[in-house]
Amino acid sequence: MEQNNVLVDIQGLKKNFITAKTFTGKPLKTVHAVDNVNLQIYKGETLGVVGESGCGKSTFGRSILRLVEPTEGKIFYRGEDITTYSKEQMRQMRKKMQLIFQDPYASLNPRMTVFELIKAPLDAFHIGSNEEKLGRVRDIMELVGMPEKMMNRYPHEFSGGQRQRIVIARALVLNPDFVVCDEPVSALDVSVRAQVLNLIQELKRKKELTYLFISHDLSVVKYVSDRIAVMYLGRVMEVADKNELYNNPLHPYTQALLSAIPIPDVDCTMKRVVLSGDVPSPINPPSGCHFHTRCRYATERCRTECPALKTIGTGHQVACHLYEDKGSETT
Amino acid sequence: MEAKEKFKKDSYSRDVLKKFSQHKLAMVGLAIILLEVFLVIVLPVVMKLDPYTSDILNFSAAPGPGHILGTDDTGRDVFARLVYGGRVSLLVGLLSAVISLCIGVPLGLLAGYYKGVWEMVIMRAADIFMSFPSMILILVLVSVFDPSIWTIIFVIGVLGWTDFAKLIYGNVLSIREKEYVESARAVGTKDFTILTRYVIPNAFAPVLINFTFRTAQAIIQESALSFLGMGVQPPQASWGNILYAAQSITVLSSRPWLWVPAGVLLVLTVSSINFIGDGMRDALDSRTKIKK
Numbered sequence: 272m273e274q275n276n277v278l279v280d281i282q283g284l285k286k287n288f289i290t291a292k293t294f295t296g297k298p299l300k301t302v303h304a305v306d307n308v309n310l311q312i313y314k315g316e317t318l319g320v321v322g323e324s325g326c327g328k329s330t331f332g333r334s335i336l337r338l339v340e341p342t343e344g345k346i347f348y349r350g351e352d353i354t355t356y357s358k359e360q361m362r363q364m365r366k367k368m369q370l371i372f373q374d375p376y377a378s379l380n381p382r383m384t385v386f387e388l389i390k391a392p393l394d395a396f397h398i399g400s401n402e403e404k405l406g407r408v409r410d411i412m413e414l415v416g417m418p419e420k421m422m423n424r425y426p427h428e429f430s431g432g433q434r435q436r437i438v439i440a441r442a443l444v445l446n447p448d449f450v451v452c453d454e455p456v457s458a459l460d461v462s463v464r465a466q467v468l469n470l471i472q473e474l475k476r477k478k479e480l481t482y483l484f485i486s487h488d489l490s491v492v493k494y495v496s497d498r499i500a501v502m503y504l505g506r507v508m509e510v511a512d513k514n515e516l517y518n519n520p521l522h523p524y525t526q527a528l529l530s531a532i533p534i535p536d537v538d539c540t541m542k543r544v545v546l547s548g549d550v551p552s553p554i555n556p557p558s559g560c561h562f563h564t565r566c567r568y569a570t571e572r573c574r575t576e577c578p579a580l581k582t583i584g585t586g587h588q589v590a591c592h593l594y595e596d597k598g599s600e601t602t
Numbered sequence: 603m604e605a606k607e608k609f610k611k612d613s614y615s616r617d618v619l620k621k622f623s624q625h626k627l628a629m630v631g632l633a634i635i636l637l638e639v640f641l642v643i644v645l646p647v648v649m650k651l652d653p654y655t656s657d658i659l660n661f662s663a664a665p666g667p668g669h670i671l672g673t674d675d676t677g678r679d680v681f682a683r684l685v686y687g688g689r690v691s692l693l694v695g696l697l698s699a700v701i702s703l704c705i706g707v708p709l710g711l712l713a714g715y716y717k718g719v720w721e722m723v724i725m726r727a728a729d730i731f732m733s734f735p736s737m738i739l740i741l742v743l744v745s746v747f748d749p750s751i752w753t754i755i756f757v758i759g760v761l762g763w764t765d766f767a768k769l770i771y772g773n774v775l776s777i778r779e780k781e782y783v784e785s786a787r788a789v790g791t792k793d794f795t796i797l798t799r800y801v802i803p804n805a806f807a808p809v810l811i812n813f814t815f816r817t818a819q820a821i822i823q824e825s826a827l828s829f830l831g832m833g834v835q836p837p838q839a840s841w842g843n844i845l846y847a848a849q850s851i852t853v854l855s856s857r858p859w860l861w862v863p864a865g866v867l868l869v870l871t872v873s874s875i876n877f878i879g880d881g882m883r884d885a886l887d888s889r890t891k892i893k894k
Contacts, residue, residue, distance in 0.1 A: 338788055365790035372788075377781040382803040391799075392789035441789060 277347075278449055278481050279312040279335065284344035286327070286334045290554070302553045304330040305341070306505035306561075309580060312449070317475065317482040319496030319513070321489060321528070323550055327505040328485045329373070332451040335483065336368050337361055348449070366396060369442040371471075373454040375434035379426040385412075385437055386422040392445045407444060414477070415440045415470060432463030436470065443474060451483045456491060468495060489532050493517060498586070501525050504553055504561040507580060511587040521589045523566045560592070568593055621885040628881020631874035638871060642688040651682035654837050665859050672859040674847060683839040684863055690840040691871070694755050695821035699813055701759025702820075706766025707809060713767070714774025715797060725771065728764040736761050740823070744832050751834055754827060758820050769812055773805035780804075807886035814879030818872040825868060841868050 286305040289298040304327040312318050322328050334341045337353065346353050353364060372378035379388055389408045393399060399407065409419055415436040426434055435455060442450060455471060456464040472495060475482060486492045492499055493513060500510045501524065509522040520526045527544040546565045551557050557564050563573040572592055580590045622628060645651060665672040671680040713724040740757050747753040777783060778801065786796050827833030828842025836843055841864045848854060848861035
């Protein structure tokens with residue numbers, strides 16, 4: 272893909288949380304939630320991010336929008352470094368970059384009606400007269416499939432699926448270009464997941480959006496994404512086209528992850544790659560490659576040296592010493 | 603037209619009012635308090651009540667014509683003193699609770715929302731205030747200034763700020779981490795709007811309830827002060843010093859008209875205010891349903 276099509280370019284993004292301090296205020300324990308992530312998001316695509324819970328997916332998504340301040344690194348939006356932006360400049364950027372929250376039960380103010388909730392972004396930027404606001408709220412509600420008569424109800428009167436529609440409507444009412452979907456369906460009932468996923472897909476087409484789609488559900492990510500990034504303990508292990516990743520996973524972690532997808536066929540015998548042990552704590556992540564403690568190919572080098580993300584073939588990037596000699600290093 | 607209408611009616615406060623009006627005890631409490639306020643303002647003018655002049659012919663007279671509730675040991679009309687005392691008690695209760703609220707809520711909000719230095723300074727100050735036994739502090743302050751009704755309102759009010767500050771601080775601490783506050787930030791809402799539209803509405807219900815509780819408490823504190831002789835000074839009447847005047851065994855046993863009405867009114871007022879608080883709590887909870 273061409274460079275000028277990059278909408279969001281993330282370079283060396285890090286986010287540390289200090290969980291304990293010494294008496295003098297020096298950090299004692301640091302959680303490396305996002306650890307040196309380099310990713311490009313192209314205009315009009317859906318980039319899926321998968322990983323186990325606690326691997327830093329959500330923190331990654333939020334730090335791109337600077338809802339949590341990145342500790343280090345740069346984020347370029349249309350070539351402009353938004354990490355240098357002031358608070359007010361960043362606020363203005365919210366018109367372009369939005370977030371769809373994971374839990375529609377927690378992300379809607381219980382004291383506001385549907386109308387007030389969806390109108391809030393318009394209020395924040397003083398867009399339009401009252402009549403225009405009503406018109407825009409109406410339009411977006413129709414687009415997400417909420418009957419107009421629900422406008423004056425409170426969130427607690429709705430089911431999870433409907434609440435998530437409200438959350439989506441609120442995120443899209445400003446017509447953003449880039450939307451981070453932070454596990455938008457994982458809090459929902461299985462029966463409404465497909466509906467909401469289809470809605471998200473449909474809105475992307477209608478509004479020409481670019482998505483960063485975070486999920487731990489491999490089938491969901493496969494369904495919505497064009498490209499997929501696999502995260503493990505705050506680092507990106509592999510990035511590739513959806514089909515390339517599922518047919519030809521290179522990183523041992525990706526291989527294990529994909530082999531865990533159940534196949535609905537009783538006669539099928541799968542070659543499961545079973546990982547032993549738990550995910551190590553992000554407070555004291557393993558040295559070298561974070562995955563070496565659970566990797567069956569781990570060598571001495573993996574324990575000491577952190578592999579960089581390297582391009583193998585077209586658009587397929589992997590961070591693993593096994594493929595070192597086969598590719599060239601990217602930025 | 604339609605748009606205007608939608609903007610006009612704030613459906614949240616409408617629902618709250620509706621739910622509050624369906625709460626029977628709260629409505630009874632509110633009626634009693636409103637009636638008291640009304641009587642206390644109107645009666646002295648209409649009935650030309652005089653709480654100060656002694657009726658020389660009737661010391662400690664039992665209730666009868668002329669003196670509905672009798673007279674006290676200096677011949678003053680008990681009913682008149684009760685009404686004037688009600689003015690003082692209600693005024694002290696409401697005003698000092700308002701003062702506490704006005705100091706405590708903004709400080710608690712700042713401490714909880716911005717944290718950092720604000721939190722450090724305000725909450726430690728609250729700790730210091732709370733570590734003094736308030737009654738003794740009030741006694742000292744009242745004797746340093748003058749035991750007039752305004753000093754009492756001021757002192758009880760200022761010393762009551764910690765309740766509100768701690769309460770709203772604790773609420774704001776949990777609310778600022780809620781996803782809906784983050785979502786407000788994500789759509790570009792400014793700090794001030796986040797505070798007024800997201801944080802305060804969700805943190806305020808317990809504050810309102812505490813306001814009623816605080817009012818009741820201030821009325822009792824004033825009575826206690828007057829009972830100790832450090833409150834409202836005679837000849838000015840308050841329910842507290844009416845009770846103070848009735849300390850002797852003979853009065854308690856043989857002249858109940860001197861203290862029973864004041865005591866009953868105190869209990870009635872304080873519990874009415876608490877019922878209003880209960881009603882508010884139910885009305886402000888968006889999960890309770892409006893009865894059809």
